[in-house]
Amino acid sequence: MGALDEGHFHEELSNGVKHCCSLELGFEQEPETLTIQDAVRHLLTGLSEDFNREGLKKTPFRVAKALRHGTRGYRLKVKDIVEGALFHEAGLDDGNGHAGGADEPVIVRDLDLFSYCESCLLPFQVKCHVGYVPSGERVLGLSKLSRVADIFAKRLQDPKRLGDEVCSALYHGIKPAGVAVVLQCLHLHVPNLESAFLNPNHQCWVKTLVRSGSGIFENENADAWDDFAVHLRFKGINVHRIHIKDSTERCWCPSRSSSIPKISCMLESADQDLVATVASIIRSLGEDPSRKELVGTPSRYVKWLMNFQNTNLEMELNGIPCGSRLDLLKPNGEVGHNKEQLHSELNLSFWSLCEHHLLPFHGVVHIGYLSAEGINSVGKSLLQSIVHFYGFKLQLQERLTKQITHTVTSLLGGDVMVVVEASHYCMISRGIEKLGSSTVTCKKLGRFKSDPAVKDRFLQSIPNTKLEG
Amino acid sequence: MGALDEGHFHEELSNGVKHCCSLELGFEQEPETLTIQDAVRHLLTGLSEDFNREGLKKTPFRVAKALRHGTRGYRLKVKDIVEGALFHEAGLDDGNGHAGGADEPVIVRDLDLFSYCESCLLPFQVKCHVGYVPSGERVLGLSKLSRVADIFAKRLQDPKRLGDEVCSALYHGIKPAGVAVVLQCLHLHVPNLESAFLNPNHQCWVKTLVRSGSGIFENENADAWDDFAVHLRFKGINVHRIHIKDSTERCWCPSRSSSIPKISCMLESADQDLVATVASIIRSLGEDPSRKELVGTPSRYVKWLMNFQNTNLEMELNGIPCGSRLDLLKPNGEVGHNKEQLHSELNLSFWSLCEHHLLPFHGVVHIGYLSAEGINSVGKSLLQSIVHFYGFKLQLQERLTKQITHTVTSLLGGDVMVVVEASHYCMISRGIEKLGSSTVTCKKLGRFKSDPAVKDRFLQSIPNTKLEG
Known part of the structure; x- marks a missing residue:
């Protein structure tokens, strides 16, 4: 399991904004929304575009809406999801006179989620497999596994952090014997302008597979993983081969691949202004742009975005x-x-x-x-x-x-x-x-x-x- | 295209409730929600269940929420979706000195939707392929094709009606040269209790494929369908083989299959009371239970539901x-x-x-x-x-x-x-x-x-x- 302790999750588990699949009413007037719209207009100007032309007029609003919807997980609480969805099921860990103790896992496979990459701000796809072993004769409504996972997917994320957060939240929220999470993540790798021309065999996708376990799944070699593994077998996943990354490893995001030289040196001073603009967007989403993993994100996003600059040249x-x-x-x-x-x-x-x-x-x-x-x-x-x-x-x-x-x-x-x-x-x-x-x-x-x-x-x-x- | 004329769609196209992916705030107190909850308690009693037991206590609320969410299309307006999402794109039907006239189709394939079967009230799955040929140099934001289709999916539906309604709404909403809709629909066929025991090879699914066209797709043999067909080819769909059903044909819903004798004779008088209860649910969803296609629906639903009656017998x-x-x-x-x-x-x-x-x-x-x-x-x-x-x-x-x-x-x-x-x-x-x-x-x-x-x-x-x- 990750570094997130119960104290951290106390906040997650406390009562908060009522969960809702759409944005709150009135979000159009909220200062965060207005800040993001201003920032997007600034970025459009940086792309040498006229943000008043028809196709772009509503783009700042659309981007603000999509980003706030896509990061609504910051405003949702696990407790609101789990509360009232834990059911007593007699005999689920009766042991029946045999080995006794913990019961068998309940596993939901193939939940499709989307998240935003904290390194580059692009969405990435997640196929989530999540299981828990009930304890205290309490089972959770199945859809809540999906809803809880989605709270953490709808934030700026990294696959390993996402797995850890979902795992911790379920563990502290439903107090089971253990929770196991396996995520198959798929990140689009848009080449930069030059490498698109030079490398016709560009690899379109970066894939990664992570897992996280708590309770009886805490030890990555625990027997409990065996049963879980069997039920993911049909997906061609061998959970025991899933590497549990430590924090010193290189990030999966292609924008951080070593082939790109130090970004800060490559950005013009005008771009530095855009970088500050992107940092303001991150702040408006409820994140701290000075968080370690987010420090380089605005620069990377601006560098990426500038691949799509309007050249005003007719192709010759x-x-x-x-x-x-x-x-x-x-x-x-x-x-x-x-x-x-x-x-x-x-x-x-x-x-x-x-x-x-x-x-x-x-x-x-x-x-x-x-x-x-x-x-x-x-x-x-x-x-x-x-x-x-x-x-x-x-x-x-x-x-x-x-x-x-x-x-x-x-x-x-x-x-x-x-x-x-x-x-x-x-x-x-x-x-x-x-x-x-x-x-x-x-x-x-x-x-x-x-x-x-x-x-x-x-x-x-x-x-x-x-x-x- | 179906029997729906522009007059009908005038209402659809008019300003209405602001679209929103969740239920309106306060829906818990709305009389429709309360009516459905009462009805569900009544149905649970009909199933010989105690609606106060832990697992069922919130079931009436959950069912009401799911049904109202699943039929929110009655409260949404096409105009709200399309408005502001039509963009001028110069030269899209310039003809360029060649054959001139209408431009090429824009096709979105493989939209996954869900709808509620008007014959049995169970959800059915829809894979929707929708295309239109722009006219007047106006293109629609791609996601709006999905959003408009969803307005009609989120009602009590039949595949052919759904295709016709999506087609008509887009045709009147965006005034293109034509609209084409192909739907692959999948309906779960739950056997009744007896046939489950007697027929081990029960077919789990009923599938149907429908299409609807307007404008240059109005004629089912029109050339315009050829291009559309090519781009669906990879799905193994031959649009020219899609049968265009007329209204006299038998409904696809397995609850209406001819093997079931006349339902009304089979229902006890206690069940007739439940039938009235289901009719009240249909009314609360914004539908008219006396609409031709809905007349037998409450009876069919009750008959289906009673397969799951609590027998209170220990299996011997x-x-x-x-x-x-x-x-x-x-x-x-x-x-x-x-x-x-x-x-x-x-x-x-x-x-x-x-x-x-x-x-x-x-x-x-x-x-x-x-x-x-x-x-x-x-x-x-x-x-x-x-x-x-x-x-x-x-x-x-x-x-x-x-x-x-x-x-x-x-x-x-x-x-x-x-x-x-x-x-x-x-x-x-x-x-x-x-x-x-x-x-x-x-x-x-x-x-x-x-x-x-x-x-x-x-x-x-x-x-x-x-x-x-």
């Missing part, structure tokens, strides 16, 4: 940084149809930032075009560069699709089709939590629009993507 | 109806350990009703026991009968596990282990919506408790179940 082909430029030959529009070839460039990865919520969306782009036979096809790396160019901005998926299509058309003539498949963090975090949902947009031009056979040939070439995350 | 073995009684030989406890055999009866299905929420939970039971070599093992059908006996009650999974264990022990001696894996509707509907979560409980006695090797051999025999739903 000569200016595209791409790994290997191929000869670019524009096909002649008068080549006979029967001599044209369909080219498909599939699964070009992209990264972008939703301009409504300042949350990432990412996925793949499929580009189809016709070119005359014998003409070199355009290099995949060039198309990938175009995709990145339009991805690293404040965007909408609809606009991204259109912009890629129009640029490809200017290169390759008018017979172009673009399909974009994306996962949006604004759909899977916030109040929506539509995990597994994905959005498809497309744009057809020329023969892809007029000739269903051409369109169908291209569409059939698109693999059945399963977007992870 | 002679009284167990089981398909094929095998000889039952109690193993001699003094047989040497090395002559004992481990028997595993796996995946015995069970159905039960959560006493906290009056919502079903269901899954599988695995039973392990030791018996002396040469002694006939107990028949699977007998164990299955024991499981059903304890399942068809108001239950907790923890208690069910204990009761099965103790009964099996009384038959087979003290070396028994029981594992129960279940999906709880109270975890996947209501405000929790932890789809895919499952709960494991177990109970070990005798050698299964004292000898890890015996326990491990049994646990290793349990297959990696993937509970559906």
